Amino acid sequence: MLHKPQTTLAFTKIIAACMLLVAASCKQPGEAPPYRPDKPDTNPSFAFLTPEESMKTMHLPEGYHLELVASEPMVQEPVAVVWDANGKMYVAEMRSYMQDINGTGEHLPVCRISLLEDTNGDGKMDKHSVFIDSLVLPRMMLPLDDKLVVSETYTYNLYSYRDSNGDGVADEKTMVFHNDAPDNANLEHQKSGLIWNIDNYIYVTYNPVRYRYDNGMLVADSLNDSPGGQWGLTSDDYGRLFYSSAGGEEPAVNFQQNPKYGRLDFDDQRIADFDSVYPIIITPDVQGGADRLRKDSTLNHFTASCGQTVYRGDKLPATMRGDLFICEPVGRLIRRAKVINKDGETFVKNAYDKAEFLTSSDMNFRPVNTSTGPDGCMYIVDMYHGIIQESAWTKEGSYLRPQIQRKNLDKNIGRGRIYRLVHDGYKPGPKPNLLKAGSDELVKTLSNANGWWRDNAQRLLVIRGDKSVTPQLESLVLSNDAALYTRLHALWTLDGLHALSPQLLQKMFTDKAPEMRCAAIRITEPLLAKGDSTLLTQLEPLKNDTTADVKIQLALSLRFSKTAQAKALLNELATNNKANKFVVHATTKSLEEGDEALNKLRADIAYMPWRDRKLVMDGALNFRQLCATCHGPEGKGLPSKVAPPLAGSARVNGNMDVVIRILLNGLQGPVDNKKYPDVMPAQGANEDDYIAEVLSYIRNSMGNKASVVHRDDIRRVRKEVGDRNTSWTLDELNKVKNSVETKGL
Structure with missing residues (x-):
């Protein structure tokens, strides 16, 4: 259950202080507010623009500029970029995505990953090869050493690819994670991410799992709950993860704690009107329809948030560092958010007043991803695609379909651009060559001001497993001169190498930096799970730590110890920190055995x-x-x-034939005299077992009580529905309900 905090005068003062802090942090010499016209463009052209023409439609704060890195025909329908440790760029291209309004051929293996290089140092890619061909909608990439791990849509299997002869084409393919179960969810509701975090775990969205690298393989570590999120996943210098849920219209979610501890969102974590967006053109092609438009026909709310990144580079103004950037391709814009920590809780706030960091009047501009690059700049992936909504939402009878057809958005296919964000007075950093670097040099690289370099150095050190650099890493951890991010990377690298001594770990419990103390507590969790009483004694003084973050982390980590000593410490934390809702939440959850909601469900259905x-x-x-x-x-x-x-829905608790039809074909509103900005998408592509399981759960939880649904029930209704491909209305479903009841079913 999510914690529902009460708004208090004290909290109001905190928010006011946060807002003042944000305003001050955004005041940068020479930077004017972002472009915001008096009136939006009410008659924008829907014509395809060249990259050069498109860049002229884009508006950024003073001093910032975009440079073209790559475009069609070199790349088409790009959705994500990553770089190997030598700075070569891999581009995932979903070339089958919405090639017409019906999504024809979307599952065909015609997609690819391209390998791009800048051979003359001008920042623009001039060398191209098809690294991997014949893929089905590639969605995740993770460079290891000289290998690239790739995930395709509709499968859980993960493969690594390697180019053994240097011709730019992968010729070795190895399965690194095996799970043959199909993932039949709509492609918009599947995993993304696959990012190697500072804690050496590899995270994804949606699936209740994270991975750990072990001798060439990825080993799954189960989570108690799905971490949520959809397209896009990012982390900051301290390993805090930021998810985004386009379907839930929540641009930033589940960033309060690591997903290993479960999902957690506070009602106040997005300050003020954070969910409102400010495009500079009308937005006819919004899935939510008129309810998602202002009177001037501009998008009023995030509806396609994705592709977020925390900027961690060093070649843009320092005021950008640590800021969260979120793409909104329906609004043709990118949000810049300030990330604030107050008493252990994290807040995000728009960096500007009713304006966006980047806006465009090009109707085909579709930013879907961002990333900090090896040169210290930020990169933007523009799919430059007419339709940005999957076919489940563009069927006959949908709000979107006539809007797409009226503006010929379905005609824009086969394009795509990648841009680099630069700033006056800053020069991009050098090209890396870390694959050939020795371990000693990689340790030194942990001090690089660009987080991209540090991440790659740590990853390569852990993959190599070279413990000979343990003394150098220990020296960095204890250094009074090293930057905090360097010391954190060194500590986690030691943990990844299984070379962290108990003595050094104990020293970190009293380190001057709370971030180091928090990291040290997290590292103890495997030992706590083994019932190490000596360790608990060492941790006990942290119950009185002066920093809320440390007490919260202690409360979270103590759940891995089932001893009476740990429970006593948790109770003491709860008693002495009643004013801090996060500490209270963490201690309460840690004192609970397992997942309370699921335990209650098991008891409720025991019969x-x-x-x-x-x-x-x-x-x-x-x-x-x-x-x-x-x-x-x-x-x-x-x-x-x-x-x-x-919860408590009459349709859920009523005749199963009705809810089965809703799952198979979807539902369009209004529902119970209320209008919603979205349609219920059809789930008929899923297997009968999947649908039966979901409906059985919904009908026997949340206070609902009805019969379970079996596979044969789904098959029977599928036959009755036939080849219907439009959503149901309530009037139609009422007729079905009455017809079924008349038959006595």
């Missing part, structure tokens, strides 16, 4: 036959991974009200 119990429990996981995005984790809806509540 059922075991096959039915399995249906419900499997459905709980499916629901949390997908349905909770719009309906909320408890089925009560979200604050953004993108979908109706399921």
